[in-house]
Amino acid sequence: MEKKEIRNQVINLLINLDNEQKVNQEEILIKTLFGTSEWEKAKVIALTMAQKLELDTSKIIEKAWSEDKVVVIPRTKKDRKMDFVVYKKDTPIEVSSFGLKEPARHLIATSRSDIDLIIVPGVAFCEAGFRIGFGGGYYDRFLANYEGNTVSLVLNEQQVELFKADSFDIPVKLLVTTKKIIRTIK
Ligand SMILES: Nc1ncnc2c1ncn2[C@@H]1O[C@H](COP(=O)(O)OP(=O)(O)OP(=O)(O)O)[C@@H](O)[C@H]1O
Ligand SMILES: [Mg+2]
Numbered sequence: 001m002e003k004k005e006i007r008n009q010v011i012n013l014l015i016n017l018d019n020e021q022k023v024n025q026e027e028i029l030i031k032t033l034f035g036t037s038e039w040e041k042a043k044v045i046a047l048t049m050a051q052k053l054e055l056d057t058s059k060i061i062e063k064a065w066s067e068d069k070v071v072v073i074p075r076t077k078k079d080r081k082m083d084f085v086v087y088k089k090d091t092p093i094e095v096s097s098f099g100l101k102e103p104a105r106h107l108i109a110t111s112r113s114d115i116d117l118i119i120v121p122g123v124a125f126c127e128a129g130f131r132i133g134f135g136g137g138y139y140d141r142f143l144a145n146y147e148g149n150t151v152s153l154v155l156n157e158q159q160v161e162l163f164k165a166d167s168f169d170i171p172v173k174l175l176v177t178t179k180k181i182i183r184t185i186k
Helices: 003-015 019-034 037-041 058-066 138-143
Strands: 044-046 070-076 082-086 093-095 101-103 117-119 149-153 174-176 181-183
Touching: 019 058, 019 149, 019 174, 037 117, 037 149, 058 070, 070 101, 082 138
Parallel strands: 044 070, 044 117, 117 149, 149 174
Antiparallel strands: 070 082, 093 101, 174 181
């Protein structure tokens, strides 16, 4: 199956996923994440302000703050690039042209080498760590020259068979599913 087909199929599964089931799975994934050494070691953590369809990241943000970790969130730029900006309770947020909540334009970006762990969002994931996102290529571009740790939290509905990834697709280093933790190559 093509990436596009898988993307549409999984989006459909997520649209139809019962909220209680989603919340139950999220609880397991988040707890598992908090038990990993990657989480424990990380001082600066990148994640997105989730859209309704995606895994709710608000509890991860609260936990990071409670452990004095720095949270950084993405801001889209020209040419499908993005950077990350420190997110605190009083960080001014703007709504981007896609309707996404992003840090205000004037804020200074965090350098990518300062980010210890990126929680990489996506639509579908296979066990090798390859992911299918929403199709913008934003994460592929950013991860192409990022050396730190990456993890994705995968709902059961988002787990798919190995698919034909493109040359520019970058696998995540750690996958957390409701059943196990998978450390992919590298
Ligand atoms: N490193 C890169 N440099 C330039 N273009 C890239 C790079 N990586 C991906 N792209 C472009 O981005 C487009 C979308 O890629 P893809 O379908 O894999 O997106 P995705 O992985 O679903 O999105 P995202 O990374 O935002 O979650 C492709 O057309 C590809 O050419
Ligand atoms: Mg990709």
